Amino acid sequence: MIFFTCLLLGFIIAASGSIVPSFLNLTVVKFSLKSGRKSALYLIGGFATVLFFQANIGAYLSSVLMKNSEYISTIQKIGTGILFLVSIHFFRLHFTLKKQKIKTEIKKSKAYFHGIGMSLLNTFAIPFYFTAISFLIGLDYFEYSFLNSFYFSIGSTFGSFILYAIYATVASRIEHKLTFIATKMDFILGCLTGVVAMGNLIYLI
Template structure:
């Protein structure tokens, strides 16, 4: 496979997965409104760092664990527990914060580390890449190798960064229209992670 083909598939798959509402892109919006676009970009850099390795792991799993789906189930169980805890924490932040929030610049190192932490909690990324790459392999559009996996991961990192950057940029441009939503962002994140956790729990049961 060519370098551009692997990077193209990575870019398309990652950007498609990132376009749907999730606690990651909503966190980007929250960071952008609360701390400015610069802090949001460092947050996104943290996301991208972890997503690079998650895409690599997903590519490896697609070739090595096709007949060992119990490992994916374990990942989903851990992810469900984490989502429940995240949902509880977001609701706690929402009901705790009653004052009007003002913009406060966050240090780039803190924003970057926060991005890494949030992305590590996103245990759906590996199953997502595993499923997507397995689908490509089934269609004979992708052949696993270390180099192909590397190029795919680079493309997926670029795709995720691009989509999250769009979220951050749009949020700052329509900030006035998002004022009410911004005040309810923790509540929205709590509902979203809670619904996904319940859905995942039903699937596992």
Template sequence: MVFITCLFFGFIIAASGSIVPSFLNLTVVKFSLKSGVKSALYLIGGYATVLFFQANIGAYLSNILMENSQYITIIQKIGTGILILLSINFFRLHYTIKKKVKKEEIDKSKAYLHGIGMSLLNTTAIPFYFTSISFLIGLDYFEYSFINSLFFSIGSTAGSFSLYALYATVANKIEHKLTYIATKMDFILGCLTGTIGIGNIVYMLFFN
């Protein structure tokens, strides 16, 4: 039954993370409209391949943190730096998204490799899984092991693939809405990550 629990949590967490508009699901929508659903699925397959390993890395790092509390301060500093950088990047995306980017046709045979390349650029995936799994470990819902991590990764891969496939399938109906939400989402994410980052800095300076 443990493997079912790991599959379930992996699926739910990944699916929840994939709902939020990002450059990955926006690309799925545009690619589906331009090259068709079948080609978009190859693109998503590339995403899923990288995501499988990112989930594994996130699980491994969370286990190290929970077993070695002395690393918490170091990771907190690194995480704060990443949050500030992410905040800057989200604000950059918000204020440059109005610029029209010329669309490039992507050959169907290259869709899978294109998906791998774009997924590797998704720097938020590992911190997302790291945080989520650490939370599950803290609640005693997840115990790290190679097998548990494997099933969690399989579940997370299936969850993300399902959500991205849904985006590809209903692309015609959600393209404009998703693009509009994304322009606002970048600003919101910039504010949230910036606020958390600044909060961490204040905590480390005055309360540590």
């Protein structure tokens, strides 16, 4: 029963996070259109491989901090600084995006490793899982253990893979919508992370 519960929780949380438009979704759509659905699935496999470990790390960090609340203040200070840096990074991407050259098409044989590289650049994955699992622990829906974290990560891997596979399948229908959102995504993320960082700073002061 615990296996299916953790599996389901991981699937739902990962699917919820993956459905939000991001540079990973856009990459899947563009790759599917250029190289075909099969190559896109290899790319998604790379995404899912990294997400499996990111979910495990997020689960471990949430369990440690929930049991050692005295470290939360220090983590908040470090996190606030990181949020400011991330906000600046997104604004830089937004204002320099038009100057960047169009990337060349990636060979099918490199799709999986390209997916791993792109997923490693996804700086929000671990904080996302950390926040989600901390919330579940607070509601007594999840109790951390190695096996529970492993089951949860399996579910999150399937959830992410299936959602990204759907993006690859319907790529031609959603390309323009995602492209429009993606052009504004860096600016939106910069604003959001900046606001959260300012809120944390005011709270700490």
